[in-house]
Amino acid sequence: MFENFVQLSGFDEAFFDLRVRKFNRTMSVLNGSVIIPHPFNDTTQFSLDLFHSRLGNQQFNHYPMKLPSCGCCTFIDNMHSSYGKQIEAIENIPEKGECPFSARTINIINFPFPLEAVPKVLPRGLWKALMTGRRNGEAKVSFEQTLGREFVWMDLRARKYNRTSTVINGTVHLYHEASNDYQFFVDVFYSRLGNQQYNHLPMKLPSAGVCDFLDYLHKSYPKEVKLVVNLPEQGTCPISPRDMHMLDEEFPDDAVPKSLVRQGLYKALIRGYEGQKEIVSYTIICKASEE
16 A cells, blocks of 8 residues: 655656545555646656565665656556556546647545556565656756655756756755764666666675765865865764755766776665664666767
């Protein structure tokens, strides 16, 4: 059954004003509206990543399921074909074959999770689905935070800067004091065709504390870190609560050895732990090309 629904970004593209509520002792339902302010077609591509927590304690692992990306209209057509009975209760959803579909408000009332949508072979526990929308494949960098906004909120957005580069803008809000007690781990995934079907790269990247990681940034990328306003100075530990601002920050090409980079889509999953508890997770997606 549904546990929660959160929209992380893209409020100017579509506003998912949805809430989960308890319907009876054994079932929860989804209620609310999806407000679409302008027409959509298949140039907006959606991808889906699944994360699984066996114990249901928010310690998620990226689930190695291959789910290809698809256009917005194609996604809705697939819902009509596969779950026609279930979506009958959704008011004002675009009809099958309607593309582009016009601006509208789609109303969802007491919508239960369709159990038949999930293969029975999947294990029990808590599941998190991260759905990401991209338009025209233009974005070479994207950023999404999936856990830990009460500790640190990375309110960052990627935007097109010119024909060949994308930059990150926004603010990192650190709400609590941070030290090397908080350890971060990185997993890297690669999609050769750039179609969101990722393979986990067998790359061994050691964990690092927050302070050690920032010291490494100062040492390795001094030019880039000067562009981050209010970033802690090298050697500062613990780090006090603060807001750090990024303006037109471009991904440093020299951060990755060119001999290791192939054309395609790369996704870095960064997870932060306090002891054995996962408190923060976010993903960075980068596109490698010859441009």
